Amino acid sequence: MDSIAGTKSSLTWVVNITVVLLVVLWTLPTAGLLISSFRDRDQITASGWWTALSASEQNIGFRAASPEEARPEGDLWVITGNAFGTEEGTLSRFGTSSRAPAAYEAGTTVEDDGARITVETDGSYRIEYATQPEGRRGMRIFGTAVEPPAFTLANYERVLFSEGIGQSFINTMTVTLPATVIPIVIAAFAAYALAWMQFPGRALLIAVVVGLLVVPLQMSLIPLLKLHNAVGIGKSYLGIWLAHTAFGMPLAIYLLRNYIAGLPREIIESARVDGATDFQIFVRIILPLSFPALASFAIFQFLWTWNDLLVATVFLGNTEQQLVMTGRLRELLGSRGGDWEILAASAFVSIAVPLVVFFAMQKYLVRGLLAGSVKGG
Structure with missing residues (x-):
């Protein structure tokens, strides 16, 4: 036998070392970006971030x-x-x-x-x-x-108050929060219907949702923008909210449906015996029990919309009053290709909020992704 009950496989060390290497590979660039954001231009040009503590x-x-x-x-x-x-x-x-x-x-x-x-x-x-x-x-x-080693907050002061990042930060929050909440609300209702309600065409709808997961969003950008212009919403916050909702809906429905379908059937049947309607079951039972799945999708959707540039460029525009964080960083990269200290500070400002959201809700991520993977309805 290759392994004996009660003993660890020899591959355990390989897995552990691989995980450590992946963590290091992801952590080092972030640490370098953070350190560089506190150094001035001359220091960045003269030496690498790993020498920041030495002359x-x-x-x-x-x-x-x-x-x-x-x-x-x-x-x-x-x-x-x-x-x-x-x-x-x-x-x-x-x-x-x-x-x-x-x-x-x-x-x-x-x-x-x-x-x-x-x-x-x-x-x-x-x-x-x-x-x-x-x-x-x-x-x-x-x-x-x-x-001698020196650190400064001037880069962040310049970025937040002189380079327009503050307005772009507000624009990004205005786009991200509704674009995260709206698809969660709609997908939760659809997922419950596909998991526990019987109606003609239910299996076909599930197949369509699964098929939409592999459709590239680039194929629908221009037709959807033409539709927005035709109905009068054009390049506006409403248009980009609807666009992000449409692009995120298949994953949201698929993820939530798998989770809700894996909930104990006895709870649903007992509620129906007691006279609860489908809406009451959804609000009082399904939603509280489905919080891990809701949180895991919220992380995905929030990170996607926060870091998005393509959809924001197509459906919102590039004016000073509409430019999002990723668009602002692109402008800084184009006009200040040599100002690495400004780019480092700008980039870290842009990833600060996603990091806070991820670490605050990461405990729900794995639970929400794995739940429903064995049992389906």
């Missing part, structure tokens, strides 16, 4: 003071200044060419182009000439600056 090095270039500011000291003409201006900083190395910006240790003196150059670790420099220098532009000097 990083960044190549810089600065121009020394003009030769006109040189002052005599004995037989020499001297120019002094600081690479960081009035700010504080640390230099580890410096150079006189962009090809070798870290050629010399900070604090050493080198000769270049008839001058003796000394750059200290605090960024102060001293350039000595044997004769009075000429020209109006100062010497170009390069260096490697040591940046």
